[in-house]
Amino acid sequence: MNRMQSELSTATIGRRRANPEALAAKRQARRRQLIDATIDCISRKGIVDTTVPDIARSADMAVGSITQYFDGKDALFTATLAHMSTEFEAAWRADIAAVPENDAAARLRAFLISYFRPDLCQRRKVSVWFAFWSEVRARPKYRAVCAAADAVHDVTLRDLCAAVIAEGGYAGLDATRCAKTLAALSQGLWLELLTGTDGLSREELATHVLLGLTSLFPRHAAHFAA
Missing domain, CATH: 1.10.10.60 (Homeodomain-like)
Structure with a gap:
């Protein structure tokens, strides 16, 4: 040289x-x-x-x-799942933060509508979510990532439901059960995007989750209007 x-x-x-x-x-x-x-x-x-x-x-x-x-394929796959989980959490946190803290129904609506954001509700990404979920039982690393993300998601959704229940005086409604119902509905609508034959748009899928909100909390129907 x-x-x-x-x-x-x-x-x-x-x-x-x-x-x-x-x-x-x-x-x-x-x-x-x-x-x-x-x-x-x-x-x-x-x-x-x-x-x-x-x-x-x-x-x-x-x-x-x-x-x-x-460090290998498994590490890359685990990092991919962690990235998607972080991306989803950042989205719903941002959407909630954009709503005043004293508007419980609007905050709950914002949380659930975040499932249908254009950057998240894509056949490409939804198919990957279901692919990972199908492997969770057999792969402890995937299970750990999902468990951590689900814990934050579920507690936040439960607390949002509890605030609406208290605000509307919905006697007999359990916040945890409402949260599980709404999460199952939202994820089921993701599955509809992936496998459904009707070709529903993101906006139409979001309308279905708003119907679910109105069914649970009818006194807040005006807050959940599409």
């Missing part, structure tokens, strides 16, 4: 050392690229049939380079 090459090499190393934030951002972007490719592959082929070469091709990366970012 001549002097000029040596100086250029030293300068390059110096820049890399001087910009750890840039390196971290680049690494994070590559990890996200692989997660997005994993979502695409699972949505098309399912979990069992999705291979590392499939993901590498989708991400336009070399197969061997994946190990620089994830």
Whole structure:
């Protein structure tokens, strides 16, 4: 190596050392690229049939380079599930935060409508959710991710239901049971998006969950109007 090459090499190393934030951002972007490719592959082929070469091709990366970012296929799949769980939680938290704290019914409505946001309610993503849910029993790592996310989701939904029950004086209604009913309805409507023959839009699916809200809490019907 001549002097000029040596100086250029030293300068390059110096820049890399001087910009750890840039390196971290680049690494994070590559990890996200692989997660997005994993979502695409699972949505098309399912979990069992999705291979590392499939993901590498989708991400336009070399197969061997994946190990620089994830410790194997299982770690990549687990990170993908965690990413989707975090994305969903961030969405419903943002939607609730946009509603005044003293409007219990509107906050509950916002939580459930978040299921049908364009960035979440896609056949591509919904198919991946169901693929992971089908594997939860057999895979402890997936179960741990889902359990943590479900705990936060369920407690928040229960508390929102409890606030509406208290506000409307709905004697005899149990907040936990209402929350489970609404979660099951929302996830069932995701399944309708995935397998239904009617071709319902996101907006039409959301209308069905609003009907469920009105059935449970009829005194707040005006709050749940589509």
